Amino acid sequence: MAAALLACDWGTTHLRAWTLDEAGQVVEAGEFQLGVSKLKPGEAAQRFQQEVQPALHAQGLPAILCGMVGSNLGWTVAPYADCPAGLPELAACLAAVEAHAAWVRIVPxxxxxxxxxxxxxxxxxxxxVLGWIAQHPDRARGRQVICHPGTHAKWVLxxxxxxxxxxxxMTGELFAVLSRHSVLKSDAPADDDAAFDEGLAAAGEGDALAxxxxxxxxxxxxxGQPAESxxxxxxxxxxxxxxAATPRLLGLSGEEPVALLxxxxxxxxxRRALxxxxxxxxxxxxxxxxxxxxFALYQLGERP
Amino acid sequence: MAAALLACDWGTTHLRAWTLDEAGQVVEAGEFQLGVSKLKPGEAAQRFQQEVQPALHAQGLPAILCGMVGSNLGWTVAPYADCPAGLPELAACLAAVEAHAAWVRIVPxxxxxxxxxxxxxxxxxxxxVLGWIAQHPDRARGRQVICHPGTHAKWVLxxxxxxxxxxxxMTGELFAVLSRHSVLKSDAPADDDAAFDEGLAAAGEGDALAxxxxxxxxxxxxxGQPAESxxxxxxxxxxxxxxAATPRLLGLSGEEPVALLxxxxxxxxxRRALxxxxxxxxxxxxxxxxxxxxFALYQLGERP
Known part of the structure; x- marks a missing residue:
C-alpha cells in the first residue's frame, strides 16, 4: 500500500518515525538521534525537512507528531489540554506548523x-495510552490502569x-542520578536478579524512600554484600x-490490574515488581x- | 587551665579539633580541610602529626577521634560496635593507633x-548523640528521639x-544530586520560605517520593511557578x-518530641517541618x- 501519513513520536532523546498507509499499517520506519534536548531553537523544523521527511520518502505527506516536540524545547508549543481527555478532545486542539507546504500537526x-x-x-x-485504548474496543469501556515506565514514569487512569x-x-531519573553521582554510584550492570528481588523486599510500601x-x-x-550488586x-x-505507592495517589487500592506500556x-x-x-x-x-x-488522531482531526 | 586531651570529629569533608582541659572545657579549637574523602591511603596519620597536633599545640597530648576516620577511607578501621550501645560499650572497644608516641584512640x-x-x-x-545524653543527666533516663540532619541524616532512638x-x-544527598544533575537542577539559593512551605505541603506522609x-x-x-523557587x-x-515517614521505621508514632542535633x-x-x-x-x-x-569516652576508656 502507498504511504498516506508520516507519524512521529519525537521525544527528549529520540525521534521514532513511520509512514503509515490508509489502513494505519507501517510502510517504512526510521529512528533518528534528534531528541529535542539536543536541538537548538528553530532546529526542529529544519532537521525534520532535511532529514526525517526525505529518509522516509515523506516530503509530500501529511505528518502528525507527538511528544516533547510540542514543548518549548521543540518545534512549537502545543499548549497542554486538560483532563479528562480522549482522542476527540486531543484531535480538536492539534497545533499547526508547516514543512515544505506539507500539513503538519503536533499533538498537545x-x-x-x-x-x-x-x-x-x-x-x-x-x-x-489513547492509542492502546484504540487498539481494542473493550479497552474503551470502564476503567483501565496503565503504567508507562521510563525516566519519568506515568501512571494513567x-x-x-x-x-x-x-x-x-521520577523513578528512572532517580536511578540515573543516584547511579552516576551519589554514594551509590556504580558502573556495574543492573542484571543481578537476586539483588533486584532484595531491593523489591526493601521497598516496603513505598514510604520513607530516602x-x-x-x-x-x-x-x-x-x-558485606558486593558493591557490584x-x-x-x-x-x-x-x-x-x-x-507500591503510586497507584494510591490516583485513588486506587493498588490491587487493580495494570497494563504496562x-x-x-x-x-x-x-512486571516482576507487580x-x-x-x-x-x-x-x-x-x-x-x-x-x-x-493514526487515530489523524483520522479524527481536520484533514489536510 | 592546661590542655589535657585533643578531641577530633573527623568526617568525610571536615576535621574539627579541640584541645580540652581536665574538666572538658575548650582550650583551643581548629578546623581543617582534611575530610577523609580527600585523603590518600596512609595520609591520615601523616597529616594528623604534621598539621593537626602542631596547630593545636597538642603533640604530647592523648587524642580521641570519632567519625569516618575510623572507616576504610580513614586512618585505621575501627570495626562497628552493635546496638544497643552507650558510652561504656563504645569506650570498651576504641581502636588504638599511635602518633609520635602519643596515645590516640578512634571511636568505633x-x-x-x-x-x-x-x-x-x-x-x-x-x-x-551519646555526648548530648551525657550533657544532662535527665536525658539518660527513658526514651529520647534524636534527629541529626545532614547528607545522610540519622534518626536515633x-x-x-x-x-x-x-x-x-539520604535526604541531603538526594537534594544535592537532584539540584545538580536532574531535571530539577538549579543554581538558585534555597531561601524562599513560601516555596519551602509549599514543598512541605506536597510531601504528604512521605510516601511515593518519586x-x-x-x-x-x-x-x-x-x-507557571518560577524555576528559581x-x-x-x-x-x-x-x-x-x-x-513524616522516618520515625515510623523506628517503631515510633511520629508524634514524639524530637531533639535536633x-x-x-x-x-x-x-524544625519548621516538624x-x-x-x-x-x-x-x-x-x-x-x-x-x-x-571527653566522656576519654574519661571512661583505659587511660594513657
Missing amino acids: GLRCQGLAGGPDVMRGEETQ VEDGRIVRFVTA ARLFSARARVVGG TPSYLSGLLIGAEV GDAALCGRY ERRGVPCETFDGEAAARAGL | GLRCQGLAGGPDVMRGEETQ VEDGRIVRFVTA ARLFSARARVVGG TPSYLSGLLIGAEV GDAALCGRY ERRGVPCETFDGEAAARAGL
Whole structure:
C-alpha cells in the first residue's frame, strides 16, 4: 500500500518515525538521534525537512507528531489540554506548523490536577495510552490502569476511553542520578536478579524512600554484600517503591490490574515488581500504541 | 587551665579539633580541610602529626577521634560496635593507633538491624548523640528521639542512655544530586520560605517520593511557578517527607518530641517541618555534643 501519513513520536532523546498507509499499517520506519534536548531553537523544523521527511520518502505527506516536540524545547508549543481527555478532545486542539507546504500537526500534551493542588503534565504518553485504548474496543469501556515506565514514569487512569487523571514518578531519573553521582554510584550492570528481588523486599510500601535508599549503601559497607550488586538492588528498591505507592495517589487500592506500556526490558522489571505484590499485569508494545494513537488522531482531526 | 586531651570529629569533608582541659572545657579549637574523602591511603596519620597536633599545640597530648576516620577511607578501621550501645560499650572497644608516641584512640561506628533484615550504620553521630545524653543527666533516663540532619541524616532512638536503634535517610544527598544533575537542577539559593512551605505541603506522609518529586517540575512547566523557587520547594519536599515517614521505621508514632542535633540553619528547616506536623522539637549544638561525647569516652576508656 502507498504511504498516506508520516507519524512521529519525537521525544527528549529520540525521534521514532513511520509512514503509515490508509489502513494505519507501517510502510517504512526510521529512528533518528534528534531528541529535542539536543536541538537548538528553530532546529526542529529544519532537521525534520532535511532529514526525517526525505529518509522516509515523506516530503509530500501529511505528518502528525507527538511528544516533547510540542514543548518549548521543540518545534512549537502545543499548549497542554486538560483532563479528562480522549482522542476527540486531543484531535480538536492539534497545533499547526508547516514543512515544505506539507500539513503538519503536533499533538498537545495533557495536564491534570496533581499533588497538593499543583498540576501534573505529560507529553507523548497520552498518545500511546489513547492509542492502546484504540487498539481494542473493550479497552474503551470502564476503567483501565496503565503504567508507562521510563525516566519519568506515568501512571494513567482511563475511564470510558478518556484519561481522567495521571501521576508522574521520577523513578528512572532517580536511578540515573543516584547511579552516576551519589554514594551509590556504580558502573556495574543492573542484571543481578537476586539483588533486584532484595531491593523489591526493601521497598516496603513505598514510604520513607530516602531512608530505604541508604540500605543500598549499608548492605555493602555494613553487611558485606558486593558493591557490584548495588545497581540491581537500587533498581528493585526504586521500582518496588513506585509500584507500591503510586497507584494510591490516583485513588486506587493498588490491587487493580495494570497494563504496562513501553520498553520490553523495563516493563519486565515492573512486571516482576507487580507480580511480587500479587497485582495482575500484562505488557504491551509502546511503539505500536504510539502509531495507533497518531493514526487515530489523524483520522479524527481536520484533514489536510 | 592546661590542655589535657585533643578531641577530633573527623568526617568525610571536615576535621574539627579541640584541645580540652581536665574538666572538658575548650582550650583551643581548629578546623581543617582534611575530610577523609580527600585523603590518600596512609595520609591520615601523616597529616594528623604534621598539621593537626602542631596547630593545636597538642603533640604530647592523648587524642580521641570519632567519625569516618575510623572507616576504610580513614586512618585505621575501627570495626562497628552493635546496638544497643552507650558510652561504656563504645569506650570498651576504641581502636588504638599511635602518633609520635602519643596515645590516640578512634571511636568505633555503630551498626544496628536496619530495613528488610539488612544493617544500618553510622560513624560520628553516635559520639554526638551519646555526648548530648551525657550533657544532662535527665536525658539518660527513658526514651529520647534524636534527629541529626545532614547528607545522610540519622534518626536515633535512645533508651536509658543507650542507642537501641537508628535509621539513616539520604535526604541531603538526594537534594544535592537532584539540584545538580536532574531535571530539577538549579543554581538558585534555597531561601524562599513560601516555596519551602509549599514543598512541605506536597510531601504528604512521605510516601511515593518519586512521584511527589515530579511535582517540583510540573509546578514550573505546567503551573507557571518560577524555576528559581525549585531548590526551596525541593528542600521542603524532601525534609517534609523525611520527618513524616522516618520515625515510623523506628517503631515510633511520629508524634514524639524530637531533639535536633547539628548545624543550626539545617536544624531550623527541620524544625519548621516538624512544627508544621505539631511535633515538639528543640535544637542543640552538634559540636558541643561531639566534644562532650569525646571527653566522656576519654574519661571512661583505659587511660594513657
